[in-house]
Amino acid sequence: MKNLFQFILLSVIASSILLTQTKPGIEVLAESNFKILQGKRVGLITNPTGITSDYISTVDIFAKAKGVNLVALFGPEHGVRGDVTAGGKVDNFTDSTTGLPVYSLYGKTRKATPEMLRGIDVLVYDIQDIGSRSYTFINTMALAMEAAAENNVEFIVLDRPNPLNGNRVEGNILDLKFKSFVGQYPIPYVYGMTCGELAELLNNEGWLDGGKKCKLNVIKMENWKRWMHWDNTTLPWVLTSPHVPNSQTALFYSAIGMLGELETVNIGVGYTMPFQLVGQEWINGAQLADVLNAKKLPGVVFRPLSFKPYYGKQQGKQLSGVQIHIIDNAKINLTNIQLHVIETLIKLYPEKNPFSIADSDRNAMFDKVAGTDDVRKKLTDGVTASTIITSWKNSIDEFMKVRKKYLLYE
Template sequence: MRKISVLLIILFINYGYTAQTVLPGIDVLVRDNFRELSGKRIGLITNSTGVNKDLISTVDIFLNTEKINLKAIFTPEHGLRGSKSAGEYISSEEYKNIKVFSLYGETKKPTKEMMEEIDILVYDIQDVGLRSYTYITTLGMAMEAAAENNIEFVILDRPNPINGHKVEGPPLDTLFQSFVGYFPIPYVYGLTPGELGSFINEEILKPKGKKCNLKIIPMEGWKRTMNYNETGLLWVPTSNHVPDSDTPFYMAASGILGELNVVSIGVGYTLPFRTFAAEWIDPDLLADKMNALNLKGVKFRPISYKPYYGKWKDVVLNGVQFYITNKDAANLLLVQFYFMQVHNELYPDKNLFALADSSRIKMFDLVMGTDKIRKAFIKNYKVEDIKELLTEGLDRYKSVIKKYWIYK
């Protein structure tokens, strides 16, 4: 028995095994015998991430019980199976004789005609915890449609993979509202889908007279300090370039810069969101300069690689791969700006914003949620010039969202 116990400890240390501690909302719903949905006509907003703890899809769970009358399925960007590329137009289809309406095609908001046979809209999608990920825009638009058509809205809650405390970046300036930034929340917003839904309902829809009849099916066992690896749940890729639950941290650290499309952040290679690389960079020099900054929770190593697809297919790129060694200590958004600062010191003739198309600069601002940060940064390419701007409005946001917390 002692040998077995020692073996289990070794396995835990070596492989980071975590016992399953969290029940997602779908599992709570099933355990409670579909109480909130029984006998109602249901429209389900979901995709491949909508699964229970055993990876059985919510669609199939609903189809295989007499308690649920599933009338329609609605899908966000990337489609029902998650197979579509970012930004790819998605048409409506059918799945097992159920109509599947695309909310990333001709319409991005459920229409009255789509919902004419529906009593309750149910939302079950895993998010990444970042404002620019379009699933939460779909959530808000669907809630608004439910309010306008007097349809109940139910969110089956899921973990925020980053955690429920980390908040970074200023709340979105509504002048920069778009599908990649729809709500006045920070870039890293620190809420679960259920909590975010409550925030949207009370802070955004209610003042417009569009508050919906919202119900949350909470998780069990989730705590605000947890990142996804600590939940014991298995990760389903939320889209093509988010293969594991660590990727959202890296997306926050490189994805805004990636919108410029002038240096590679690893998309097109095996390290999406984990690199800063270009043809002209000296990888050893860049790694030395980045590590010399002593950024909390982040380390860098030189790397050269050849992307398999995308803009730099078959081109040898040089730069750094970065590692988030302390998820709580790292200031994620600043990592990409520190790279741009060092890059400008080393290669002043390769001005990253001057190299970018105007459309890509516009996307940078939309994803950032303002143009103030870009305009302040490019004056001197110094992180110190934008630190205060990156925290504007955060104290108020943190104070407001506490009343929508479901979990401690």
């Protein structure tokens, strides 16, 4: 009986530890009574993902906080209010709730100008990212850090979880010849860091333009561990962009997002499962599923299905293809999936090579997101996905040595 009681007690303790809610940087800052912001004029870079665990916007918290003088807002891709589609330009405007000026960092200007920063002592960054190099928020952060360094403005990152977890590092290192706003720095496609950790790396490794270094302060989370996936944090998820409505979509984005840049097959965007599908009129779903499943890729199963997108290039067309089912988060390599899918499509349908039938500008966009043209060229030449993936190992090993210096969490 005593042993049973001890077992139950330990189980309860273990469960409570597992369910302890992660405390994001904004809540840690609030508990300090915003000490580091007192008496300073504050500019806030945020969007709808900048919330507390009880759904209160960082904008509203700062606007009402005693001693915090919020003077301007800055909006990334999709805008401060999250009402702009992917790639859509964001304009400057006046926020109707606070009456503050809102400056766009995803329009004519992607880097805050001296005029925008005039009268600001500190820039605060509070945006939930999804852990993929091609997602533009980290590049907005980096350019804001450069602007802060150039204009003698402090920079604070309110840290948030990496929804892919903090240990997952996948893909190739970006070749700087393909530097763009969907990839600016020599990091892997999935880089295994929080935005605060990445900010420390960029700042201290001299990777900002001209080796600039800003006065950086990262407000760390509490109760977050590297092994955690989003569900383990028990935090609410707010869609980070229109096609990333839940935390699971963040995983699928890294698994198939590159392929979607070609616009030659549908990846579920325009249907109810963005980034979870691979389909086209000329695909035999059962055949594609059989060949992909025969590869025995860890942690994933492909199921044949038919679907009809509601909007986009394939609107109203009956498509056949596969649904990607993640069955083991710990074993799956997300980034590798799209290489195996493309390799298989070329093998099964050589006359429909996704690269050959794509417009040239879409191939160029694929290369930017991939951070190289090597993937496209080698897959087209018949090099296997496994061979390409193996070739990344040495450069990833070197990145891991650099990354290790800036990890803030166990």
